[in-house]
Amino acid sequence: MAKVEFETPELKPWVDAPKVAPGAMAHSKPFVAKPEHQQPLGFPGELVENWKDVALEKMGDLLGRYRSLQVFMDACVKCGACTDKCHYYLGTGDPKNMPVARQDLMRKIYRRYFTPAGKWFPKLVGAVDLTEEVINDWYSYYHQCSECRRCSVYCPYGIDTAEITMAGREILASIGVGQKYSNEIIGKVHTIGNNLGLPEPALADTLEGLEEEVEEDIGVSVKFPLDQQGADVLLVTPSADFFAEPHVDGLIGYAKVFHQAGISWTLSSYASEAANFGIFIGNYENMQKVAQRIRQAALDLGVKRIIVGECGHAWRVAYSFWNTLIGPFDFLDPSYPVPQHICEFTHDLLQRGALKLDPEANDDKVVTFHDSCNVSRGSRLGSAPGGQFTIPRDLIQAACRHFVDMAPDTIHEHTFCCGGGGGLLTDDLLELRVKGAMPRAQALQQVIESHGVTHMAAICAICKSQFSKVLPQYGMGMDMIISVHQLVGDALIFDTEQ
Amino acid sequence: MLLGSLFAVLFYLATAILVLGLVSRIRRYARTPAPLVIPTTPAPITRSGVAARMFREVVFFESLFKGSKWSWLFGWLFHFGMLIALARHLRYFTEPVWNWVVMIQWVGVYAGMAMFVGLAGLWARRILVDRIRYISAPSDHLMLALLLAIAGSGIGMKYVAHTDIVAVKAFTLGLIRFDWQPLPADALLIVHLSLVVVLMLIFPFSKLLHAPGMFFSPTRNMRDNPREHRHVAAWAQDLSSTPSDRSQVS
Numbered sequence: 111m112a113k114v115e116f117e118t119p120e121l122k123p124w125v126d127a128p129k130v131a132p133g134a135m136a137h138s139k140p141f142v143a144k145p146e147h148q149q150p151l152g153f154p155g156e157l158v159e160n161w162k163d164v165a166l167e168k169m170g171d172l173l174g175r176y177r178s179l180q181v182f183m184d185a186c187v188k189c190g191a192c193t194d195k196c197h198y199y200l201g202t203g204d205p206k207n208m209p210v211a212r213q214d215l216m217r218k219i220y221r222r223y224f225t226p227a228g229k230w231f232p233k234l235v236g237a238v239d240l241t242e243e244v245i246n247d248w249y250s251y252y253h254q255c256s257e258c259r260r261c262s263v264y265c266p267y268g269i270d271t272a273e274i275t276m277a278g279r280e281i282l283a284s285i286g287v288g289q290k291y292s293n294e295i296i297g298k299v300h301t302i303g304n305n306l307g308l309p310e311p312a313l314a315d316t317l318e319g320l321e322e323e324v325e326e327d328i329g330v331s332v333k334f335p336l337d338q339q340g341a342d343v344l345l346v347t348p349s350a351d352f353f354a355e356p357h358v359d360g361l362i363g364y365a366k367v368f369h370q371a372g373i374s375w376t377l378s379s380y381a382s383e384a385a386n387f388g389i390f391i392g393n394y395e396n397m398q399k400v401a402q403r404i405r406q407a408a409l410d411l412g413v414k415r416i417i418v419g420e421c422g423h424a425w426r427v428a429y430s431f432w433n434t435l436i437g438p439f440d441f442l443d444p445s446y447p448v449p450q451h452i453c454e455f456t457h458d459l460l461q462r463g464a465l466k467l468d469p470e471a472n473d474d475k476v477v478t479f480h481d482s483c484n485v486s487r488g489s490r491l492g493s494a495p496g497g498q499f500t501i502p503r504d505l506i507q508a509a510c511r512h513f514v515d516m517a518p519d520t521i522h523e524h525t526f527c528c529g530g531g532g533g534l535l536t537d538d539l540l541e542l543r544v545k546g547a548m549p550r551a552q553a554l555q556q557v558i559e560s561h562g563v564t565h566m567a568a569i570c571a572i573c574k575s576q577f578s579k580v581l582p583q584y585g586m587g588m589d590m591i592i593s594v595h596q597l598v599g600d601a602l603i604f605d606t607e608q
Numbered sequence: 609m610l611l612g613s614l615f616a617v618l619f620y621l622a623t624a625i626l627v628l629g630l631v632s633r634i635r636r637y638a639r640t641p642a643p644l645v646i647p648t649t650p651a652p653i654t655r656s657g658v659a660a661r662m663f664r665e666v667v668f669f670e671s672l673f674k675g676s677k678w679s680w681l682f683g684w685l686f687h688f689g690m691l692i693a694l695a696r697h698l699r700y701f702t703e704p705v706w707n708w709v710v711m712i713q714w715v716g717v718y719a720g721m722a723m724f725v726g727l728a729g730l731w732a733r734r735i736l737v738d739r740i741r742y743i744s745a746p747s748d749h750l751m752l753a754l755l756l757a758i759a760g761s762g763i764g765m766k767y768v769a770h771t772d773i774v775a776v777k778a779f780t781l782g783l784i785r786f787d788w789q790p791l792p793a794d795a796l797l798i799v800h801l802s803l804v805v806v807l808m809l810i811f812p813f814s815k816l817l818h819a820p821g822m823f824f825s826p827t828r829n830m831r832d833n834p835r836e837h838r839h840v841a842a843w844a845q846d847l848s849s850t851p852s853d854r855s856q857v858s
Contacts, residue, residue: 132742175843176643180637181821181825188734189676191676193737193739210743233746234746236745263674264671265672266671266822267822267828268665429835432834433837487648488648495651496650498650523649
């Protein structure tokens, strides 16, 4: 792999909107999917001969299937409110990374082929013909959007660039130009059941190792059950939790909580993945097929509840889409929300006094919290709007005495994406990932300087992987990023009677 | 009388295109399904909560306020200036003139000026801010020019070159009553009315569709209740979302 030379942005005391630098990131493109990554997902293996017709037909199809796309194509007035909101624009200065400009890559084609104004007066309204150049731009810039929805917060019409990026990627895949990283992973879930392609024996082995490790560490025999028929809870968690750092410490935290609460639970080797990259490529059918494994596993294992581990986009799919995609969940216990987030579960136990935490256990840390984009702007935790902000912070503060938030315009609904979401967590996009992490790194740098922050907690597998890779580029330790449930697990007081 | 007839025909035509164009767009928005629950969260859980969110968006431009204070200020001045100026124009369409329309006449003049200032501010940003200049097509500049010219010619008739507003009112009432009347041949009036006709004609084919569009924006008008309420669009239902579950396997 050719190594891309680039400069890590300098962290300043504040983030300024950069001057537009046309073409600054035009070279950034992820690897294109090979036929063996495309075909199992129902896409053509390589660029089809009549790609232009197929692309326009697909676009017309999507315009008729998604009200979001149809309304968003028409409604933009180019007010510019979104132009300085995207972390990729802030980190790169490439004007096509301004949300409105990213939308316009598709809007100019929409106007040309689907509106009278663009058919008759293309130059006047900025409409252009669909050419290879346009497709190249789409491939490049629809893979420089992490579908984080930050722009949609500030748009007077709620235009969500993620919806347009998803449509763009679906059109690209349908003419044979898919993205290798996402499509290869989706293929692995379809065949093996998780993003990593980890088969059942390897998973069982890993979990056994964890049991030994935890027992050695704290002297309590915490179990990590797999495929246990009749357990109360099916835990579905991102497969990175099984071995990646710092994710695995989060998984250990969940297991400790289950153990102490005395609730029987199990993982599934058939549905050993919470992540659902179907959302990233905008393809309803693949998203549904990935999710379907989880319904199947819940039925097969005869569980009463489904709980989802720490993962941002997975939670958006689970919370917002599962009921639509794979519901109704009438076979589960109706006294619990379906699905339930692990943070909701733990929070509930704490509130009922069923768990005791000793926050002094984390006295060596000063912690801040990174709101993950999909949890913040695409879903909810708890029963009231905004629970996605308060519940994780409640957990951290119950487990740790030193907590401080980052700047208000970088948290809650204003949070910055880590820079690696939306199917971009791949080394062929490393430059983009580093530059896109700048706004978050800047806010983190500020609280490190002002409050001596030592750790940033998160509830997303992608955020955790991304930060451990890119924070060192900004002179911060890769181990600064931790799981919320690591803090919980480390502070948990075990009832020695058990 | 020739002028009066010409403008009568133009206004009927423009009204027909405006109404039919908007109805067809709105029908398309309404009929296109929103297959997934995608409100930008935190979002209201109830219908009344959604109505309140939409009210804040329409009346206070809540999201724009979060996004850009200058665009918000100029945009709000423009839109609400225009609203009041339009309300002031009701005196040309009502006989006797409604009481509240009489009472806002004096405000309407300042509203017209606020509209002008707002538009000028928006145009200045479009030219001066490099990011907004980059995203502007010729039509974006022309739209502002058109609206500024409408506001300017209107203000001009108040302060520079008066027209015979009694005759204008006879003309507009004649339009409503299908009893065509002559129109005064004053330059500013002809410019003003011609540009309004142009605006009506392009409305259903331009970014002015943001007005009906925002009511159909799924990120703003959907409730955050996906766990409690199963939401399924017709085409997605056809994909047989939950095929017969596999038989039990160990």
